[in-house]
Amino acid sequence: MLSHAEQSICVFGDSHIACIKHALDENRVSVPFGRLEFWGASGPSFRGIHLKDRRLQPLTEDAQEQVKMISGTGRDSLAPEDFDVFLFVGSRLRAQSYIVPMLWRAQDEAGYLSQAVRDAVLERWLTGCRSYRAARAFAASGKTRVFFAPASFMNDQVLDEKVVARSINQQATAAERSALWEGVAQRMDRDGITLIAQPEQTVTRGCLTRIEYASSRAIELQDPVHKNGAFGALILKAMFAQLAEDTAAASPHVDVSV
Amino acid sequence: MRSSTPPNPYADLPETAFWKSAVAAHNPLEISGLWTPKFAVTSKDKVVTFGSCFAQHFSRALIARGYDWLDAEPAPTLLTEEQARSFNYGIFSARTGNIYTARMLRQWLQFAFGEVDSQMAEWRETWEAQGRFQDPLRPVIEPGGFASLDELFACRNAMLAAVRKAVREADVFVFTMGLTESWRNRTAGVEYALCPGTAGGIFDPQQHAFHNQRYPEIQTDMNAALNLMRQNNPRLRVLLTVSPVPLTATASGKHVLTATSYSKSVLRAVAGDLAADHDWVDYFPSYEIITHPAFRGMFYASNQRSVVAKGVDHVMESFFEAQHSRFPQKTGRTGRKVRAGVADRGGRAVKCEEEMLDAFAR
Numbered sequence: 001m002l003s004h005a006e007q008s009i010c011v012f013g014d015s016h017i018a019c020i021k022h023a024l025d026e027n028r029v030s031v032p033f034g035r036l037e038f039w040g041a042s043g044p045s046f047r048g049i050h051l052k053d054r055r056l057q058p059l060t061e062d063a064q065e066q067v068k069m070i071s072g073t074g075r076d077s078l079a080p081e082d083f084d085v086f087l088f089v090g091s092r093l094r095a096q097s098y099i100v101p102m103l104w105r106a107q108d109e110a111g112y113l114s115q116a117v118r119d120a121v122l123e124r125w126l127t128g129c130r131s132y133r134a135a136r137a138f139a140a141s142g143k144t145r146v147f148f149a150p151a152s153f154m155n156d157q158v159l160d161e162k163v164v165a166r167s168i169n170q171q172a173t174a175a176e177r178s179a180l181w182e183g184v185a186q187r188m189d190r191d192g193i194t195l196i197a198q199p200e201q202t203v204t205r206g207c208l209t210r211i212e213y214a215s216s217r218a219i220e221l222q223d224p225v226h227k228n229g230a231f232g233a234l235i236l237k238a239m240f241a242q243l244a245e246d247t248a249a250a251s252p253h254v255d256v257s258v
Numbered sequence: 259m260r261s262s263t264p265p266n267p268y269a270d271l272p273e274t275a276f277w278k279s280a281v282a283a284h285n286p287l288e289i290s291g292l293w294t295p296k297f298a299v300t301s302k303d304k305v306v307t308f309g310s311c312f313a314q315h316f317s318r319a320l321i322a323r324g325y326d327w328l329d330a331e332p333a334p335t336l337l338t339e340e341q342a343r344s345f346n347y348g349i350f351s352a353r354t355g356n357i358y359t360a361r362m363l364r365q366w367l368q369f370a371f372g373e374v375d376s377q378m379a380e381w382r383e384t385w386e387a388q389g390r391f392q393d394p395l396r397p398v399i400e401p402g403g404f405a406s407l408d409e410l411f412a413c414r415n416a417m418l419a420a421v422r423k424a425v426r427e428a429d430v431f432v433f434t435m436g437l438t439e440s441w442r443n444r445t446a447g448v449e450y451a452l453c454p455g456t457a458g459g460i461f462d463p464q465q466h467a468f469h470n471q472r473y474p475e476i477q478t479d480m481n482a483a484l485n486l487m488r489q490n491n492p493r494l495r496v497l498l499t500v501s502p503v504p505l506t507a508t509a510s511g512k513h514v515l516t517a518t519s520y521s522k523s524v525l526r527a528v529a530g531d532l533a534a535d536h537d538w539v540d541y542f543p544s545y546e547i548i549t550h551p552a553f554r555g556m557f558y559a560s561n562q563r564s565v566v567a568k569g570v571d572h573v574m575e576s577f578f579e580a581q582h583s584r585f586p587q588k589t590g591r592t593g594r595k596v597r598a599g600v601a602d603r604g605g606r607a608v609k610c611e612e613e614m615l616d617a618f619a620r
Contacts, residue, residue: 097336098336101334101335101336102334105334108419109415109416109419110330110331110352110416110417110419110420110423111416112412112413112415112416113334113413114345114400114404114405114409114413115405115409116345116400116401116402116405117333117334117337117345120337120341120345121334121336121337124336124337124338124341125336128336
């Protein structure tokens, strides 16, 4: 196994990777890796990135321009063997689409779902996302380690309260959230992917993100989606901790804490 | 020259009162005026649908025309339409499965509103096969069965909550009466959705008894069901129909054709009398539109049982046309599909649990 200093990591995704960039720019977390790169595209351009011939490639002009800007290295495509570790962030896999509605159902006496239905919903959430399928293909290659941090809950104090009232289970408990994330983790694990769930300390009002983890201009721009460096740092730390555990498991007598 | 006083009570009756002018003189597809609705069903009304498989056509037609069909137990939005239907979501307003009989309707309502405990100690029957569990009251609701008894009862309780919601929030409750023949538990009297041993369970003649319901008890059960619903929603209006789909099989000892005739005749008579007894109950004659000899059997498939799409369309066009004719200010243009609804997508086949008899009974 390579030492951390020799390993490379790629943070892939849509505009949600910005919080990771902020975390690094703000020196909120030290990176125990030899090389860390970003790769992806924001907004509609992200849809132009496709898995083709085993490689993630920007197939539209917009996506190519975005990738060029975000990567900064001239890397025009991604293959599993290009990095030791991939962290998929956001990438159109939204907790808002699975965890939130499942928590909403939990408060409805008519909302109970059988395990078979829950499994079908989870499967659809994951495999219905093109980026997840790409992550799965990367993991299946056996040539890299893949983490996935889905897009987090919407930002508190920014999301319209009418939307909150009709779609957010504000009474959802940590145990309920944990049970759902655990199910996601187990399912991802079967695909060789490690889930980075939204850190519990960032959650408020059932399934919203605390405003102190929202992007710095969230209120000004009425941005319910994007997060700041503090949030990004928690994601990175969670991944580094897991990698440290991997290393410790492989070399139980070596201290690899980060 | 006519005098001001009619010579007899028939003299001033409309054309629809006379066979020659109302039926014989018309192409079957032009027979009209079969139904004069008692109340308007508008796109602002919340409509719930339950009953035998023919009831599914109602929800599909309502959705397709932008009516407010209330799905009290909706599928998770992430599921595809096909997945949702495979788990029997979106077929009726709650995941009851087909409700073929008046007793079954009454039973579900009694369970839902706490008049009877659906898990009563003396009858807590479940069907187990290969580690999976079926709900005897709706044996085909969960493909492959439930993972555990806890899950089975949790799902049933969710469905009962949805039935409560459907009754309490609806403006119009559409119920399609399907069968008189039924199977009951001899000890507890609880009625099964299907004969044990056909789509699940093991038939035990010591426990399972055939019962062909007769007019008085159907009327009693329907009145009890109607009263229970009105107790929980005094503004609720009820629209009854009778399924035109013949029996798949009969356990009455009679020929299936005469058994069908008995079953439908009794249901039709009860529906008519209930509509006559209550101003908030109406009967819509979809049964006649499909089955009557005046329509020459044109709406049946070659098996003389399945109703073809043209028949369903004609029934629903007749429904909306009658509504618009009677309440032009309250209802939209007749028969106009305003949007493609969820239930209209993919040309899905109506799910008829009774078909299980064909698959398993012989």
